Amino acid sequence: MSIVQNSAQKSKWYLPGVIGGLGITMKHLLKNLISKKSMQTINYPEEKYEYGPRFKGNHILTVKKDGSLRCTACMLCATNCPAECIKITASENPDPKVEKFPISYEIDILRCVFCGFCEEACPVDAIRLGPEWQTPGLSGSNFTYDINHLAYRPALKGGIQSHVDDEERHKEGI
Amino acid sequence: MPKCTINGKEVEVKDGQTIMEAFKKADEPIAHYCYHPGLSVAGVCRLCICDIEGNPRPQIACNTTVTEGMKVSTKSDKVKEGVKWVLDFHLINHPLDCPICDQAGECGLQEQYMAFGKYEPEMAEKKVKKHKVVDLGPTVVLDSERCILCSRCVRFTEEVSKTNELGIFNRGDRSEIGCVEGKSLDNKYSLNTVDICPVGALTSKDFRFKQRVWYLKDSDTVCNGCSTGCNVKVYFNKEGMFRVKPVHNEQVNGYWMCDEGRNIYQFANKENRFEKGIKKLGGASLETMLPGALAKELHQLVKSGKDQTAVVLTGQYTSEEYDSFIGTLSKEFGIKKVYHWNQNEKQMGDFDGLLIRGDKNPNTKGLLKVFEKHQIKTEWQDLEKSLESKSIKNLIVAGPENLSVFADMDSKLALFSKAENLIWLGAAKVEALTSDSGKVKNKNIFVIPLKSFVEKEGTFVNHSGLEQKFKKATTILHETLTLTEVAILFAGKNLTLPSAVEKPAFVESQRRSDQVQLEHRKKNEFVFKRGTL
Numbered sequence A: 001m002s003i004v005q006n007s008a009q010k011s012k013w014y015l016p017g018v019i020g021g022l023g024i025t026m027k028h029l030l031k032n033l034i035s036k037k038s039m040q041t042i043n044y045p046e047e048k049y050e051y052g053p054r055f056k057g058n059h060i061l062t063v064k065k066d067g068s069l070r071c072t073a074c075m076l077c078a079t080n081c082p083a084e085c086i087k088i089t090a091s092e093n094p095d096p097k098v099e100k101f102p103i104s105y106e107i108d109i110l111r112c113v114f115c116g117f118c119e120e121a122c123p124v125d126a127i128r129l130g131p132e133w134q135t136p137g138l139s140g141s142n143f144t145y146d147i148n149h150l151a152y153r154p155a156l157k158g159g160i161q162s163h164v165d166d167e168e169r170h171k172e173g174i
Numbered sequence B: 001m002p003k004c005t006i007n008g009k010e011v012e013v014k015d016g017q018t019i020m021e022a023f024k025k026a027d028e029p030i031a032h033y034c035y036h037p038g039l040s041v042a043g044v045c046r047l048c049i050c051d052i053e054g055n056p057r058p059q060i061a062c063n064t065t066v067t068e069g070m071k072v073s074t075k076s077d078k079v080k081e082g083v084k085w086v087l088d089f090h091l092i093n094h095p096l097d098c099p100i101c102d103q104a105g106e107c108g109l110q111e112q113y114m115a116f117g118k119y120e121p122e123m124a125e126k127k128v129k130k131h132k133v134v135d136l137g138p139t140v141v142l143d144s145e146r147c148i149l150c151s152r153c154v155r156f157t158e159e160v161s162k163t164n165e166l167g168i169f170n171r172g173d174r175s176e177i178g179c180v181e182g183k184s185l186d187n188k189y190s191l192n193t194v195d196i197c198p199v200g201a202l203t204s205k206d207f208r209f210k211q212r213v214w215y216l217k218d219s220d221t222v223c224n225g226c227s228t229g230c231n232v233k234v235y236f237n238k239e240g241m242f243r244v245k246p247v248h249n250e251q252v253n254g255y256w257m258c259d260e261g262r263n264i265y266q267f268a269n270k271e272n273r274f275e276k277g278i279k280k281l282g283g284a285s286l287e288t289m290l291p292g293a294l295a296k297e298l299h300q301l302v303k304s305g306k307d308q309t310a311v312v313l314t315g316q317y318t319s320e321e322y323d324s325f326i327g328t329l330s331k332e333f334g335i336k337k338v339y340h341w342n343q344n345e346k347q348m349g350d351f352d353g354l355l356i357r358g359d360k361n362p363n364t365k366g367l368l369k370v371f372e373k374h375q376i377k378t379e380w381q382d383l384e385k386s387l388e389s390k391s392i393k394n395l396i397v398a399g400p401e402n403l404s405v406f407a408d409m410d411s412k413l414a415l416f417s418k419a420e421n422l423i424w425l426g427a428a429k430v431e432a433l434t435s436d437s438g439k440v441k442n443k444n445i446f447v448i449p450l451k452s453f454v455e456k457e458g459t460f461v462n463h464s465g466l467e468q469k470f471k472k473a474t475t476i477l478h479e480t481l482t483l484t485e486v487a488i489l490f491a492g493k494n495l496t497l498p499s500a501v502e503k504p505a506f507v508e509s510q511r512r513s514d515q516v517q518l519e520h521r522k523k524n525e526f527v528f529k530r531g532t533l
């Protein structure tokens, strides 16, 4: 008794299907030759696709005016992260106005699912998902991003500032 | 014994008890900050308002005595509205630092706000700025902005520790907690103020920023810091243990514990423990192995030299362990030379009037009881003499867990050095045993790591003879053994692991009818019994 049904009877009807498929291919080929602009594909990696501004790529830790991290090490992002890939070690900042700050902030980017929940949880706009998405590494490279990478990698040109201004907030008395 | 009705529930309270206590007895929720069962009544937060039938205006529950037939309720709109506004007044100058506040997650303000909050603040004025990160003393940090001036901490230093360091200074919305001129919050019970502070105004320097509280699990146990045996909760997660807090037990510690006892979490953590069994034979270098394997191996040694073997026990283990350890060794090998290492013989009877006792072992009483049961009457001098005369070859020492209370460690190690083989059982990492410092001169040294008090269950008998059973809280080091297990392995027997299921879960009757039969599986044949597909 066999499990797979023998469909030899039906098999001679494959030709119309193949020809139909070829027809579609030819149609697109001709269309692309006539108007290149409406082409669906791009020549990656020479050409790059521009994603929308809300695209969620690699994380950025924002900085204050003086270049120090905005993050207060509240661990709300780590709590909210469904992949549990954020690891923060908090410590006491010598400046009593800051009080708490992270001495290490690590994201295991291979576990991250780019859901953006960390960004949403953060009360001080200290973490954002940026536009970068091509971040390959050679074998053996480090995919646990630390503060140095997250806040000060060369592409960020010295750090991204948040538009929420602390000084103004303090003046308001909040 | 007046009877009253709390939210429709009838309860009977003792004469002179307050409505607040009646609420607790009826198990009905009521908002409150300044009331604490272990302190006097202050009645300053005004959050505990309730309706008393026949009374036109709400009253505070914590400072109103119950009278016969009183009908009290917190269900009316008037009370709910009132609590909401009182809470909003508390929050007028509150900074809402929750993200960086250590109390977040177990904060009275957060909890009450979830239940009674107004959610639309109407305050248009700027907040009053106060001092932040104020160093009150060696253990506590104050954040004045978060303080709601409930005065619990002030009452604690006044009534319980009786040290009077704290006070409320200035007036109105500028009031702040602070230390009296020339003093700092430095007493042996100072960290209790952190526990009773309903908000994050007082935080412990030791625990500050180590963990968010929602990452911690807790479990009840008994403190092994001294012979009082305070009931405590230990907080831990997979990274280790982080803090200890007292649990109420009227018979033992009331609501409090001492600051020293809060450090007991430290010696249970990995970095202060022996993790592997260690063997150091003659001049050879260290060899590490599984604790269980090492104990099993030592069976021969103990057996062959059983007449020349002595045991030294400290008061740091559970009664059950003592019983089985002494019992097994005397039954199997007839070892009766069991000695009690009492490191604080002189301070045994000391007591500071509140909790701290001079006997820094949790279970001295328990050990003496077990000695009595097995009729062991030995004197420490005998051990010294027989070590001197080399009549003892093997010395088994169940050493301390809490090293900090063993001031005589070095002198005792020098004494133990006189035996040929030292078998050291213990949780705490004693550097001298494994280093080449020359403090320990035994020919052969064996170290078997034991479980700490949070990793096992058992009984501690406290100074008054009260037996306190505690359960296992967590496991920090998996391979370590208890004294009981060591005794079994010394006796040459095997540890039998309790199996979780009596019968294997996959039994014949649970087999699917179309399951591939074993014979066919062996022949790698797939025969489906469903007939047609």
Ligand code: SF4
Binding pocket: A077, A080, A081, A082, A083, A084, A085, A086, A107, A111, A112, A113, A114, A115, A116, A117, A118, A119
């Ligand atoms: S994007 Fe999502 S998965 Fe990645 S770190 Fe943030 S919360 Fe975690």
Ligand code: SF4
Binding pocket: A070, A071, A072, A073, A074, A075, A076, A077, A078, A088, A118, A121, A122, A123, A124, A125, A126, A127
């Ligand atoms: S939520 Fe924001 S402030 Fe808090 S730890 Fe994460 S990045 Fe830092």
Ligand code: SF4
Binding pocket: B094, B095, B096, B097, B098, B099, B101, B102, B103, B104, B105, B107, B108, B109, B110, B146, B199, B200, B201
């Ligand atoms: S005391 Fe409570 S409400 Fe205030 S900042 Fe701390 S956690 Fe938040």
Ligand code: SF4
Binding pocket: B146, B147, B148, B149, B150, B151, B152, B153, B154, B177, B193, B196, B197, B198, B199, B201, B202
């Ligand atoms: S510091 Fe805490 S316990 Fe003391 S008055 Fe303020 S809120 Fe109450």
Ligand code: FES
Binding pocket: B031, B032, B033, B034, B035, B042, B043, B044, B045, B046, B047, B048, B060, B061, B062, B063
């Ligand atoms: S608890 Fe009654 S006034 Fe504070």
